[in-house]
Amino acid sequence: MSARISAKTLRHLIVIxxxxxxxxLPRAGLIPxxxxxxxxxTLIAGWTDAGEYGHALAVTLYEVVVSMAFACxxxxxxxxIVGSLPRPRVLIMPMVSSLYAVPLVILxxxxxxxxxxxxxxxxxxxxxxxFLPTMLATAAGIQTIDPQLLLAARSMGATLSQRLVRVIxxxxxxxxxxxxxxxxxxxxxxxxxxxxxxxxxxxxxxxSRYRTILDSPHVFAGVLLVLFLAIGFNxxxxxxxxxxxxxxxxTRAGQANDDIATGAMQPxx
Amino acid sequence: xQPLANVTPLKPAxxxxxxxxxxxxxxxKTRSQDVVALEDVSLEIKPGRFVVLVGPSGxxxxxxxxMMAGLRQQTAGTITISGAPILQPDPDxxxxxxQEASLFPWLTAEDNVEFPLALRGVPKAERRAxxxxxxxxxxxxxxxxxHPHELSGGMKQRVSIARGLVQDPPVLxxxxxxxxxxxxxxxxxxxxxLRIWAATGKTVVFVTHSLTEAVYLADEVIVMSARPGRxxxxxxxxxxxxxxxEMLSGDAFGSLRDRIWRHIRxxx
Numbered sequence: 016m017s018a019r020i021s022a023k024t025l026r027h028l029i030v031i032x033x034x035x036x037x038x039x040l041p042r043a044g045l046i047p048x049x050x051x052x053x054x055x056x057t058l059i060a061g062w063t064d065a066g067e068y069g070h071a072l073a074v075t076l077y078e079v080v081v082s083m084a085f086a087c088x089x090x091x092x093x094x095x096i097v098g099s100l101p102r103p104r105v106l107i108m109p110m111v112s113s114l115y116a117v118p119l120v121i122l123x124x125x126x127x128x129x130x131x132x133x134x135x136x137x138x139x140x141x142x143x144x145x146f147l148p149t150m151l152a153t154a155a156g157i158q159t160i161d162p163q164l165l166l167a168a169r170s171m172g173a174t175l176s177q178r179l180v181r182v183i184x185x186x187x188x189x190x191x192x193x194x195x196x197x198x199x200x201x202x203x204x205x206x207x208x209x210x211x212x213x214x215x216x217x218x219x220x221x222x223s224r225y226r227t228i229l230d231s232p233h234v235f236a237g238v239l240l241v242l243f244l245a246i247g248f249n250x251x252x253x254x255x256x257x258x259x260x261x262x263x264x265x266t267r268a269g270q271a272n273d274d275i276a277t278g279a280m281q282p283x284x
Numbered sequence: 285x286q287p288l289a290n291v292t293p294l295k296p297a298x299x300x301x302x303x304x305x306x307x308x309x310x311x312x313k314t315r316s317q318d319v320v321a322l323e324d325v326s327l328e329i330k331p332g333r334f335v336v337l338v339g340p341s342g343x344x345x346x347x348x349x350x351m352m353a354g355l356r357q358q359t360a361g362t363i364t365i366s367g368a369p370i371l372q373p374d375p376d377x378x379x380x381x382x383q384e385a386s387l388f389p390w391l392t393a394e395d396n397v398e399f400p401l402a403l404r405g406v407p408k409a410e411r412r413a414x415x416x417x418x419x420x421x422x423x424x425x426x427x428x429x430x431h432p433h434e435l436s437g438g439m440k441q442r443v444s445i446a447r448g449l450v451q452d453p454p455v456l457x458x459x460x461x462x463x464x465x466x467x468x469x470x471x472x473x474x475x476x477x478l479r480i481w482a483a484t485g486k487t488v489v490f491v492t493h494s495l496t497e498a499v500y501l502a503d504e505v506i507v508m509s510a511r512p513g514r515x516x517x518x519x520x521x522x523x524x525x526x527x528x529x530e531m532l533s534g535d536a537f538g539s540l541r542d543r544i545w546r547h548i549r550x551x552x
Contacts, residue, residue, distance in 0.1 A: 163386045170353050170373045170380040171400035171447075181403070185390045 052232040061236030067221065072240060074217040075206060078137045079244070082202045085138070086145030087195055094153025094194070099183070104154070115147050120208060127213050137214065141205030145198040152194020156187035188259050196252045203248060207241055218244075299367040301331030301454030301487040303352065308361035310347055310513075320512035321347050325361070327506060327515060331454065334481055334488045336502040338495060340548050344513030345491045346459055352489060353380045353457050365455055375400050378455045379448030384464035387432040387440055387447075394419065394428030397446045418446035421480060438469040445480065456481075458490045462497070470494075471529075474501055478527060495548075499540045500527055507544050509551035516547050 034054060040046045041053040048056070061068055097104050097111075123140045130136040160183060168182045210219025222237035310322040322344040329335050337345040350356040352363055354373040363370050365377050373380075387396050397415040406414075419428055422442040432440055441461055448456050462470045474497060481488055492498055498505050499521055507517040521540060523531055531537050 161386075163382055164388060166355060167380070167382055167386040168399075168403075170355055170375070170378075170382075171403055172373050172375045173403050177403055181399075182388065185388070188390075 049229060049231050052235055056232045057235040057239060060230075060232035061239065064233065064236075068218070068236065068240060071216065071218045071221045071237075072244075074134065075210065075219070075244070078134050078141065078206045078210075078217065079203055081134075082138045082141035082145060082206060083199055085142035086198050086202050087149055089142070090146045090149025090194065090198055091153050091191060094150040094191075095157055095187075097150070098154035098157030098187075108154070111147060111150065115151070119144055120212075123209050123212060126209075132213050132215055134216075137206050137209045137217070140209045141202045144205035145200075145202035147198075148201060149191075149194045149198035152197070153187065153191050156190025156194070157183060159190070160186045189256075192252065192256050192259065196249075199248055199252065200245065203241070203245055299331070301366060302364075303327075303329040303455065303487060303489065304362075304364045305348070305352070306362045306364075308348070308351065308358045308363060310344065310351070310356075311359045322358070323512040323514055325508075325513065325515055327518065329487060329489065329504075331487050332485050334478075334490070334501060334503045336490045336492060336498040336505050337508065338492060338498045338505060338544060338548070339508030339513065340510045340551060341493075343508040343510050343551075345508050348508075348513070349457050349459050349489060349491050352455075353378055355380075375451050375453060377453050378457060379451065379453045381441070381444045381448045381456065381458040381461045383460050384437060384440060387443055389432050392429050392431055393424065393435065393443045393446075396432070396443055397428075397450050399447065400451055414450050415446070418450040419443070421449065421483065422446045423476065436469070437465050438473050441465065441473060442476070445477070449480075449484065449486070453486075455487045455489070458488065460491050460493065463493065470497070475527075477501065478525075482525075495541045495544050496532065498544065499523075499537055500532065505540070505544060507547045509547070516551065517543070519543065 037051070038054040041048055041051050041056075052060075093107075097107050119140070122143070123136070126136040126139050130139055164182055164186060165178060168178050173181065206217070207219040207222075210217035211223040212219075214220045218237050218240050222234050222241075225231075225233035225237065305325055305327045308322060308325045309320070312319040312321055325344075325348060337348065339345050347356065351358045352365065352370065354370045357371075365374075368377075370378070387393075388399065391399065394412070394415045397418050398411040401411040401414060416425075416428065419425055422445050424439060424442050424446065427435065427439065432443070435443065444461065445456075448458075462473050465473060477488075478501060490498075490501060502521050505517075505519045505521060506515055507519070508514065509516045519540060523536060
């Protein structure tokens with residue numbers, strides 16, 4: 016227990032140290048401001064143009080949320096079909112797996128031709144980008160359900176739909192969530208990268224534009240914003256994981272879950 | 285076949301828990317050939333008996349149990365439980381306990397026990413009360429809120445037994461329920477099972493690989509041969525109850541176990 020706490024403290028210290036270095040190194044003149052502007056000048060740049068960044072963030076967030084809905088919804092749906100039915104699996108899986116190896120970003124210019132340089136092309140690109148891992152994880156999650164559990168449910172008289180709702184879905188949740196984690200992260204990457212390539216709005220666009228005029232503090236303000244976006248997303252996923260997958264044992268959360276569960280035993284319902 | 289007015293049907297209570305297996309066969313069709321897993325198996329089990337099925341691996345004893353549970357259809361013959369043929373899983377008549385790992389890991393122990401009741405829409409309060417009774421019966425009072433990964437192997441199997449008993453079926457089918465447990469836990473669970481069986485009066489059909497376990501637990505041991513599975517012996521175990529650890533080293537125990545072993549060695 017004490018070892019874990021000290022590891023956590025150490026992590027915090029490292030982060031604080033990095034932040035301090037970020038401020039001190041450029042100030043001391045050890046790193047040119049063009050390469051790394053100090054934290055304070057980055058924050059000031061962001062603050063003075065807060066309106067611009069706020070608007071960009073709104074655009075990016077909108078694109079991320081819509082893409083995530085497509086990527087996760089579609090990924091889970093198709094993953095469930097592919098995972099539970101052998102025929103579509105034989106048909107689709109080889110295609111999806113090889114598609115996964117293709118650098119999909121090469122498709123983005125095509126999307127801008129089809130859909131213009133507005134949000135639509137970003138959403139299309141990021142959706143496809145995040146869709147693949149979500150789908151693959153869902154399919155794997157359903158395929159790897161312990162058949163013994165389904166047999167047990169059947170022995171207790173569970174109908175097909177009861178087995179789906181009460182066994183297959185809860186059993187697949189942990190794997191699906193890990194797919195969402197990867198898929199969601201890729202959605203953010205997809206949106207920001209496509210904004211940086213060809214667009215007229217969003218954080219990626221701001222970063223790219225300030226870079227061309229060598230305004231490093233403004234570039235880094237954008238980078239910081241993307242960083243927060245990713246951290247926020249990660250926090251949301253972790254929260255969902257903790258809520259939904261409390262039963263999951265194993266290296267990742269087994270011990271912590273024991274603590275949670277025993278703690279929850281006293282104030283019952 | 286006209287129904288005769290003057291024939292009074294047997295009271296269901298008189299046949300509740302009786303199992304009748306008549307000329308049952310099971311053929312698995314593969315692309316190249318048909319594999320005969322079971323051939324012409326017939327047996328009769330009286331209500332309240334503790335019957336153990338043993339035999340070499342692949343003799344079809346688990347298959348036979350799955351057919352009694354309605355989880356698999358035989359290709360020949362009939363199986364009746366409590367006087368009516370079993371064509372699909374019927375938790376009112378038959379409870380099933382599997383090997384380890386058949387508890388739902390995302391549910392607490394009591395939610396696992398309630399599961400079969402929840403499937404049929406039994407109200408929450410009634411469900412909870414029945415689950416508590418079943419957990420108490422298997423000696424797990426106070427552990428209802430734990431998840432399976434917080435329970436030991438033996439405790440998990442107690443939960444499985446509670447789940448099999450929660451609807452109070454007259455028959456409990458157990459498919460190598462203690463196979464994954466260490467030997468000490470296995471001995472304890474055997475005694476526990478006998479206690480539960482004595483308290484409830486269920487008909488138990490129990491599949492195992494362990495000859496000692498078979499003789500220790502059973503009223504009757506049914507020995508099956510390797511593929512195609514057939515019944516080669518049907519022993520009555522006359523040892524007094526309650527069974528004790530000392531009996532394991534007795535002559536009566538040893539000769540029964542030897543007799544089973546000779547059958548198995550011959551056919552394996």
